Amino acid sequence: MSMLVQSGVMLIGVFIAMFMSCWQMALTVVCSLPIMLIIIAVTFRYALPLFNKNQEVLGEVNAAVEENYSGQLVIKAFNAEDRKIEEFQKKNTLLGSILNKSQGAGSLIEPAMSFVSYITYAAVLIVAGLLFSRGTIADIGVITGFLVYVSLFQEPLAQIGQASSTIQMGTAACNRVFNFLELPELDDDSSKKAMLDxxxxxxxxxxxxxxxxxxxxxxxxxxxxxxxxxxxxxxxxxxxxxxxxxxxxxxxxxxxxxxxxxxxxxxxxxxxxxxxxxxxxxxxxxxxxxxxxxxxxxxxxxxxxxxxxxxxxxxxxxxxxxxxxxxxxxxxxxxxxxxxxxxxxxxxxxxxxxxxxxxxxxxxxxxxxxxxxxxxxxxxxxxxxxxxxxxxxxxxxxxxxxxxxxxxxxxxxxxxxxxxxxxxxxxxxxxxxxxxxxxxx
Ligand SMILES: Nc1ncnc2c1ncn2[C@@H]1O[C@H](COP(=O)(O)OP(=O)(O)OP(=O)(O)O)[C@@H](O)[C@H]1O
Ligand SMILES: [Mg+2]
Missing domain, CATH: 3.40.50.300 (P-loop containing nucleotide triphosphate hydrolases)
Structure with a gap:
């Protein structure tokens, strides 16, 4: 949360500074914003169900471990080792494949964001070149200064992107905890007076x-x-x-x-x-x-x-x-x-x-x-x-x-x-x- 607030404030500040410096280049940078947001939203959409599933299967694997461990004697007495191992491996393999997918989706965000960010640099430089050749920008310092703005503008976005996979994992874990916490409580009767001596x-x-x-x-x-x-x-x-x-x-x-x-x-x-x-x-x-x-x-x-x-x-x-x-x-x-x-x-x-x-x-x-x-x-x-x-x-x-x-x-x-x-x-x-x-x- 603190990171989100920091990034948000940074974005707004740099946004204003960019427009004060040169609105044409600023517009070019702003165009990259929706693309980055779309990338974050798409991975969220794709990865969140995977993270949810991931937690669910993890729970099953843990339950199986616990059950097999405490039920060792029964498993041995019924010669059920092979079956139990097979069952466990099935669940564990499923967990592995889901983990691969969800982590994969999560780690795709970063390179995707970097890609957009470099394209933006290129676009800004092209616009700057055009403006300079037309004489709209007289001072080369404006361009170097602006490039600093671009990196300042994109840094918080990259951070949000990075954090989003952590956020997704957290959301999925929270869902399970809250499902449990939201079960109806027994009414609290501790304040009732004693009825009998x-x-x-x-x-x-x-x-x-x-x-x-x-x-x-x-x-x-x-x-x-x-x-x-x-x-x-x-x-x-x-x-x-x-x-x-x-x-x-x-x-x-x-x-x-x-x-x-x-x-x-x-x-x-x-x-x-x-x-x-x-x-x-x-x-x-x-x-x-x-x-x-x-x-x-x-x-x-x-x-x-x-x-x-x-x-x-x-x-x-x-x-x-x-x-x-x-x-x-x-x-x-x-x-x-x-x-x-x-x-x-x-x-x-x-x-x-x-x-x-x-x-x-x-x-x-x-x-x-x-x-x-x-x-x-x-x-x-x-x-x-x-x-x-x-x-x-x-x-x-x-x-x-x-x-x-x-x-x-x-x-x-x-x-x-x-x-x-x-x-x-x-x-x-x-x-x-x-x-x-x-x-x-
Ligand atoms: N926690 C539970 N949830 C659902 N059904 C239950 C639960 N506990 C018992 N039952 C069911 O209620 C019925 C009565 O069970 P109960 O435990 O009272 O039997 P009991 O008379 O004590 O038997 P026993 O002599 O074997 O101890 C049984 O049919 C049982 O399947
Ligand atoms: Mg009984």
Whole structure:
């Protein structure tokens, strides 16, 4: 921008000086102006789409590199190296050819501009010669002076030409960034007042005719209703894809419900800020999630002033203390995101994290699905003490873990098909008893 302003001012100044010096020669120079502008415009027209395409393909190549790198094991296991290499080479060759074209178009500007500029010099000298021979110009100094003007006049134009390929590349890159930035923002609710007193949360949850679909045209949850009394342990069970995790996503407002309402202690979750809502619930997600850092950082996460004794207790309850004692630096051992912990250990860490958080309500989505059955039984007591007295939602495929739940929702295709406790559902002889018998039959 600063260069454009400088060049613009220079052009205007020299333009005036030229006309004051000799208008005939000035006109000759001015004739070159549209030609140069046309050159810039034409390359812009031709090269900009190339630069756009260039950025797009570059994005694809980067995505392919990342995907192949993180998916190495899958690629190897399926012997897909050759295919993947071939795919990559195709994309990379395409990128190469587009890069050649766009850079080529960009670098054509300079020689084209120089060409026009030398022609202009020649034209000015011819006009000067004619004027001199006719005696219109008496002083040879006017001509030498004018040649300086010509070079001053053309210098900024050449600069604009040079900058234009940079500008084009920048424009193309900006387009992609702005496409992302212009996506609609989640409404900012950070200024909302707290609706509940966090020390006195009873833990009543009510679903009222909740409808929701990830795709607005296709509902995943239809007219889900249910009332959960404070302190209840609610189990949500059902076949894969029934919508159990979806229900939890709605409760935590990871997605907004399409219609209906969810009330916590009588307050609609829409009236709370997301932050407040998420403070109320402790959560163990189906997808375990650990960060690069020490084991302690993983368990304590963003909490402050966690009591060391309590931490030791939690480690014992979650059956992690033995593992921790085998580590060289105990809790302060660095663990890496992808390795160093087995899937079950990761799950135990997330359970320990939820225990440390000690939130008034709990959501456990397949919290023990990755640990072996013996460990599961061992930590069952810890899980029970974690859930006792607080409203908790437990999703589990192994029904042994939820047999003692106060209320069981059996879901199928986004609907609750049965509700009750273990005994009443077994008596009913429906989907629940079918699933139960399939596991213990
Ligand atoms: N992010 C998403 N975008 C679109 N559809 C989704 C998304 N997540 C889940 N679904 C769809 O919604 C339905 C319910 O999925 P959900 O994850 O709630 O199942 P689930 O009951 O938790 O199953 P599982 O026992 O396997 O965990 C599925 O048909 C799934 O394909
Ligand atoms: Mg799920």
């Amino acid at each position: 966090h020390t006195k949360i009873r833990g009543e949850v009510e679903f009222r005719d909740v409808c929701f679909g990830y795709d607005p045209k296709k509902l995943t949850i239809t007219n889900f209703s249910g009332k959960i009394k404070p302190g209840m342990k609610v189990a949500i069970i059902g076949p894969t894809g029934a919508g159990k995790t979806t229900l939890v996503n709605l409760l935590m407002r990871f997605y907004e419900i399409t219609s209906g309402d969810i009330l916590v202690d009588g307050v609609s979750i829409k009236d709370m800020s997301r932050r407040e809502l998420r403070e109320i619930f402790g959560m163990i997600l189906q997808e375990t999630w650990v960060i690069n850092g020490t084991l302690r950082e993983n368990i304590v996460y963003n909490l402050q002033n966690v009591d060391e004794n309590r931490l030791g207790e939690i480690l014992r309850e979650t059956n992690l203390s033995h593992y921790v004692s085998t580590l060289p630096q105990g809790l302060d051992t660095e663990i890496q995101k992808e390795s160093a912990l087995s899937a079950g250990q990761k799950q135990l860490v997330t359970i320990a994290r939820a225990m440390t958080e000690n939130a008034p309500m709990l959501i456990l989505d397949e919290a023990t699905s990755n640990v072996d059955t013996r460990t599961e039984i061992l930590i069952q007591k810890a899980m029970d003490s974690l859930t006792s007295g607080r409203t908790s939602f437990v999703i589990a495929h192994r029904l042994s873990t939820i047999k003692n739940a106060d209320l069981i929702f059996v879901m199928k295709d986004g609907n609750i098909v049965e509700t009750g406790n273990h005994d009443s559902l077994m008596q009913l002889g429906g989907l629940y008893s079918e699933i139960y018998n399939s596991q213990f039959g």
